[in-house]
Every structure is written in structure tokens, then in C-alpha cells.
Amino acid sequence: MTEHLPALIVVVPLLSAFLVFALGWVKRELCFPVGLCGLGVVAWACVGLLVQVLESGPVTYKLGGWEAPWGIVYVVDTLNGMVLAAVSLSAFIQWVWSAPSLLRQFPDRLGALYGLQMLFVTGLLGITVTGDAFNLYVLLEIASITAYALIAMGEERAALSSLNYVFMGTVGACFYLLGVGYLYIMTGTLNMADLARLLTGLHGSRAIQVAFLITMVGLWLKMAFFPLHGWLPNAYTHAPAALSGLIAPLMTKVMVYVMIRIDLHVFGPSYSFEKLGLDRAVVWLAVLAVVMSSVLALAQRDLKRMLTYVILMEVGYMVGGFWLGNRSGMTGAVLHLLNDVFMTLCAFLAVGNLLYRLQGCSFPELRGAFSKMPFTMGGLVATALSIVGVPPTCGFFSKWYLLLGALEAEHYGFLAALIFSSLVSMVLFFRVFEWAFFSSQHENAEKGHTGSSLQEAPAQMVVPLLLVAAGLIALGLFSGEIVSRIVEPAIPMAVS
Amino acid sequence: MEDALQLLIAKYNYWIYITLMMIGLYGVIAKNNLVKKIVGMSIFQTAIILFFVSMGMKKGATIPIVVHEEASHGVIRAVDYINPLPHVLMLTAIVVAVSTLGVALALAVRVYKKYGTLEEDEILEQIRKS
Numbered sequence: 001m002t003e004h005l006p007a008l009i010v011v012v013p014l015l016s017a018f019l020v021f022a023l024g025w026v027k028r029e030l031c032f033p034v035g036l037c038g039l040g041v042v043a044w045a046c047v048g049l050l051v052q053v054l055e056s057g058p059v060t061y062k063l064g065g066w067e068a069p070w071g072i073v074y075v076v077d078t079l080n081g082m083v084l085a086a087v088s089l090s091a092f093i094q095w096v097w098s099a100p101s102l103l104r105q106f107p108d109r110l111g112a113l114y115g116l117q118m119l120f121v122t123g124l125l126g127i128t129v130t131g132d133a134f135n136l137y138v139l140l141e142i143a144s145i146t147a148y149a150l151i152a153m154g155e156e157r158a159a160l161s162s163l164n165y166v167f168m169g170t171v172g173a174c175f176y177l178l179g180v181g182y183l184y185i186m187t188g189t190l191n192m193a194d195l196a197r198l199l200t201g202l203h204g205s206r207a208i209q210v211a212f213l214i215t216m217v218g219l220w221l222k223m224a225f226f227p228l229h230g231w232l233p234n235a236y237t238h239a240p241a242a243l244s245g246l247i248a249p250l251m252t253k254v255m256v257y258v259m260i261r262i263d264l265h266v267f268g269p270s271y272s273f274e275k276l277g278l279d280r281a282v283v284w285l286a287v288l289a290v291v292m293s294s295v296l297a298l299a300q301r302d303l304k305r306m307l308t309y310v311i312l313m314e315v316g317y318m319v320g321g322f323w324l325g326n327r328s329g330m331t332g333a334v335l336h337l338l339n340d341v342f343m344t345l346c347a348f349l350a351v352g353n354l355l356y357r358l359q360g361c362s363f364p365e366l367r368g369a370f371s372k373m374p375f376t377m378g379g380l381v382a383t384a385l386s387i388v389g390v391p392p393t394c395g396f397f398s399k400w401y402l403l404l405g406a407l408e409a410e411h412y413g414f415l416a417a418l419i420f421s422s423l424v425s426m427v428l429f430f431r432v433f434e435w436a437f438f439s440s441q442h443e444n445a446e447k448g449h450t451g452s453s454l455q456e457a458p459a460q461m462v463v464p465l466l467l468v469a470a471g472l473i474a475l476g477l478f479s480g481e482i483v484s485r486i487v488e489p490a491i492p493m494a495v496s
Numbered sequence: 497m498e499d500a501l502q503l504l505i506a507k508y509n510y511w512i513y514i515t516l517m518m519i520g521l522y523g524v525i526a527k528n529n530l531v532k533k534i535v536g537m538s539i540f541q542t543a544i545i546l547f548f549v550s551m552g553m554k555k556g557a558t559i560p561i562v563v564h565e566e567a568s569h570g571v572i573r574a575v576d577y578i579n580p581l582p583h584v585l586m587l588t589a590i591v592v593a594v595s596t597l598g599v600a601l602a603l604a605v606r607v608y609k610k611y612g613t614l615e616e617d618e619i620l621e622q623i624r625k626s
Contacts, residue, residue, distance in 0.1 A: 138588055145595055152603055160607050162603055163530060166600045170541065171521070171524060174540055184551070
């Protein structure tokens with residue numbers, strides 16, 4: 001059984017996606033429990049796989065028994081074992097959490113929605129586990145197409161925002177495919193390990209340079225790295241609250257993982273950072289990304305929209321930290337990848353809970369949220385602390401490594417951007433809390449009653465949020481362990 | 497001049513795909529009508545499919561089916577057969593392109609139902625007013 005775990009984590013969600021979709025026609029009540037079982041099995045398989053990798057080294061699985069360069073292989077090392085565990089666990093939590101609000105918002109389309117969500121998770125897990133460059137493209141498009149459809153379920157401008165995402169996302173994926181085509185012409189293989197082996201002899205080639213640049217631009221488009229971020233804020237703001245809890249934490253992070261995988265394990269660190277001499281320029285781009293998205297976040301008057309700019313900021317952190325090219329920066333980027341999945345998850349779960357009870361989440365509408373929904377706001381406070389980077393939440397530790405990396409690389413622009421954005425996020429969240437806390441006090445005093453009644457979201461939505469919030473602190477407390485056992489082995493020895 | 501001509505003629509498949517790709521990109525970026533943008537996106541994808549298909553081609557080669565008798569006679573020369581892998585990859589890419597096109601058109605229908613127009617500037621105007 002355990003030797004088939006890598007296949008299970010793609011096959012199980014794929015099959016349960018179709019099962020859930022079919023059940024939507026026959027018996028709608030079964031969609032939720034069946035999907036829950038599916039995701040439970042996946043989460044168990046992913047965590048089991050991570051444990052297996054930690055104990056006995058990387059796992060390779062040949063699909064259909066075909067040998068490596070000809071067939072498709074699934075390779076799990078600590079880097080993607082970590083991402084797999086994070087993706088499957090947060091998908092599981094989101095599945096439990098989203099049920100009440102989906103049931104209320106889309107009672108007649110449950111089967112299709114659950115099926116699409118499951119396919120989205122399939123795509124993401126497949127992207128993470130695959131060791132084949134073309135297979136990655138196909139799974140990337142599975143994840144993206146389902147994301148377009150899920151985002152378009154929202155109201156108002158959702159369809160238009162989703163259409164914009166379709167244009168940008170397709171161009172991004174096509175650029176990636178084109179880069180893979182160049183690599184295939186030069187090497188005649190699509191297997192990542194084989195590519196890495198053959199590329200060492202081709203470092204001087206102009207075609208490989210073009211392939212590298214095109215692939216990177218495609219991936220940056222997909223992860224909404226600053227100048228290519230135009231599609232993200234609208235798409236994530238107008239997506240239904242229950243679904244942005246799935247898409248927002250996972251999509252961009254998995255794309256950052258793909259960038260790390262391609263740079264480190266296909267082109268190799270010496271090519272990506274030294275040969276091309278682009279590293280400093282990319283870090284400066286990341287500085288721009290971090291600074292601009294913090295400034296743009298300041299201009300927002302809506303909590304959900306503000307958080308989409310915070311996502312852009314975090315993408316800037318990860319890309320910048322990774323391209324610093326030294327060990328500390330990369331440790332920071334990989335650790336931040338893990339932390340940011342749960343930080344964003346926590347933030348969007350809290351927003352979903354708020355939207356379940358309130359009309360909207362523009363700042364004036366948040367008035368009195370602390371007294372109405374204390375647990376939800378508690379979760380949001382934990383997220384805020386983590387995003388700002390207050391110990392012992394996990395955000396502090398990854399930011400610490402990023403700062404160390406910036407110092408080591410003597411890249412003071414990135415250092416300044418990190419500090420600036422931390423200060424800005426402090427302002428961002430304190431403003432939200434001011435509206436949610438103090439404003440209600442004034443109003444109540446004026447009206448003359450002592451406090452509004454408790455209107456917390458259902459327990460099925462609050463408990464997952466609090467679990468994730470506790471997870472943020474747990475991740476922080478265990479970050480030393482995570483760095484030494486998972487992140488360190490994930491970074492090649494060649495990186496000093 | 498000779499070199500440039502050589503580059504133009506010998507690598508004509510690349511020039512065709514680059515031209516098509518740029519036409520597609522122009523459509524996606526510069527066109528105002530959403531359906532025209534979708535058409536541009538489709539051209540963009542097709543350009544890359546053509547690029548992949550053309551790179552599997554070899555001059556004077558035939559379809560990659562190895563008959564058993566032929567194989568038993570002696571060595572099979574790879575030069576005689578077209579590389580089938582890029583073509584097979586593109587089957588998948590075509591399916592992806594079709595589904596993307598389907599989703600995009602469905603979204604365009606929803607946008608039209610909501611705003612009564614497919615011109616982007618008119619839609620943005622409506623959004624600004626509301």
C-alpha cells in the first residue's frame with residue numbers, strides 16, 4: 001500500500017471529483033461526506049508520504065511501471081512533501097469550513113461546485129508531485145481552468161474578473177509550455193531529473209537562456225509577481241467567500257513552489273543565479289513588488305480586497321528571498337511558503353466567517369465585529385500578528401531568515417522593503433481592528449446600550465479557523481525543527 | 497544579407513509561430529471587444545501548438561509505425577521516422593486549449609447577460625457609474 005502513496009494523492013481526488021459530481025445529480029447530501037472522505041485519504045497519504053521521506057529519503061514512483069526518462073515519474077522529496085502536506089491539509093480544513101456557506105449560497109449547484117473544488121485540489125497536488133515538465137503544464141491548466149470557473153461563481157463583477165484571469169493565466173501557462181518546448185528541442189527529454197543532467201553541458205546556449213526567461217515570465221504571471229499581478233486582486237475579491245478560502249492560499253503558493261523546483265532542480269542554482277546574472281535585478285523587482293503592493297493595500301477600504309494585496313506582498317517576499325541566492329534567503333522563502341499557506345488560509349477563513357454574518361467587509365461594515373464575532377476576530381488577530389511578524393507566530397521566523405538572507409547578500413533594498421512592508425501591515429491591520437473594535441464602542445455609547453448580541457458564525461466555520469490560528473503559533477514554535485528537518489535538506493548543497 | 501536570408505528561410509517554421517504568437521498577444525492585450533480577445537488567446541495557443549508540431553518534423557521521414565517484418569530485417573534508423581512525442585503532447589495541449597476556450601466563451605456569455613455589451617470600455621463605464 002505505502003509504495004503506491006504518490007499515485008494515490010492524485011488518483012483519489014480525481015476519482016472522488018467525478019463521484020461527487022455524479023452524486024450532485026442523485027443525492028446531494030452525500031457530496032459533502034464523500035468528498036470529506038476523499039480529502040481525508042489524500043491528507044493521510046500526503047502526511048504519510050512526508051513522514052516516509054523524512055525517514056528514508058526521496059520517493060520515486062513510476063506511473064504504469066515505465067522507466068524514468070520515457071515514462072512519467074512522481075518524485076517526492078522534502079520540498080514537495082512539505083508543500084503536499086500543506087496543500088492537502090488546508091484543502092481538508094477548507095472543505096469542512098466551507099460547507100455551511102456553500103449550502104446557503106449555492107443550494108442548487110452543490111454537486112458541480114464540490115466537483116470543481118476537488119478537481120482544483122487534484123491539479124495542485126499533481127503539479128506538486130510530478131517530476132515531468134509537460135505533465136506539470138497539464139495539471140497546471142486543470143487547476144487554472146477550475147479556478148476560473150470557481151471564481152466566476154461569485155456575484156457582480158466576478159465573471160469579468162474571471163475572464164481577465166483567463167487571458168492572463170492562459171498567456172502565462174503558454175509561456176511556460178513554450179519554455180518547455182525550447183528545453184525539449186535542446187535536450188530531447190521532459191523528465192526533470194534528466195533535464196537537469198543534460199542541461200549541465202548546455203549552460204552557454206542561447207536557446208536555454210530563452211527557455212529560462214520564458215518559463216520564469218510564465219510562472220511569474222501565474223503567481224502574480226508584481227508587474228504581472230493585474231488579474232489577482234479583482235479575481236480574488238469577487239470570488240465567492242467560501243471559494244476564495246481555497247484558491248487564495250493555494251494557487252500562488254504552489255506556483256512559487258514550481259518556480260523553486262524549476263530553478264533549483266532543473267536549471268540548477270549555479271545557472272539560475274550566477275550564469276545569467278539576473279538575480280539582483282529580480283530581487284529589485286521583488287522590492288518593487290513588496291513596496292507597491294503595501295502602498296496599494298493601504299489604499300483599499302475593504303478587508304477582502306486589502307488581503308489580496310497582502311498576498312501580492314507575500315509573493316514578493318518569497319520571490320525576493322529565493323532570488324537572493326544564498327542559503328538563508330532560500331530557507332526563508334521555503335519556510336515562508338509553508339507559513340503563508342496557513343496565514344492566507346486563516347485570513348480568508350476569517351473573512352468568510354465575517355461575510356457569513358455581515359453584509360460585506362468594507363471597513364464601515366466591520367463596525368462592532370469584535371463584540372459580535374469574538375472568535376472570528378480572534379482568528380484574524382492571530383493572522384495579523386503572523387503577517388506583521390510578531391513572535392512566536394510563524395510569520396516572524398520566516399521573515400527573520402529573509403532578513404538574514406538580505407543582510408548576507410548585502411541587498412539593503414530588500415532589507416528596507418521587508419521592514420517597510422512589516423510596518424505597513426501593522427498599520428493595515430490596526431486600522432481594521434480600530435473599525436471593528438473602537439467604532440462600535442462609540443456608537444453603543446451614543447445609543448446608550450452596553451453591547452451588541454453575539455452573532456458568531458456556525459461552529460463548523462469557527463472551529464477550523466481557530467485550529468488554523470493555533471496552527472500558526474504551532475508552526476512558529478516548531479519552526480526550528482521544520483527548518484532543520486524539512487527545509488535544509490530541500491536546498492541543494494551547492495547553495496552556500 | 498545572405499545570412500539573414502538563410503535564417504529566414506531555413507527556420508521558416510519558427511518565424512511563422514512567432515508571427516502568429518505576436519498576433520495573438522496583440523489581440524489579447526490591445527483589443528477592446530472581449531470576443532476578439534478570446535480569439536487572440538486562441539491564436540496564441542495555436543501558435544505554440546504549431547511550434548511543437550513543427551519541431552517533430554524531419555525531412556523525408558515517414559510516420560512512426562515500425563512494422564514487425566521491417567524490424568526483424570535489421571536496424572531501425574530513427575532518421576526515417578518523424579518524432580511522435582511532440583505530436584502526442586499537443587493532443588493534450590489541444591484539449592487544454594479547447595477547454596480554456598469553452599470556459600472563456602461561457603464567461604463572455606455571462607458578462608454579456610450582465611452588462612448587455614462585450615466592449616470592455618463600455619463595461620468599465622457601467623461599473624464606474626454604479
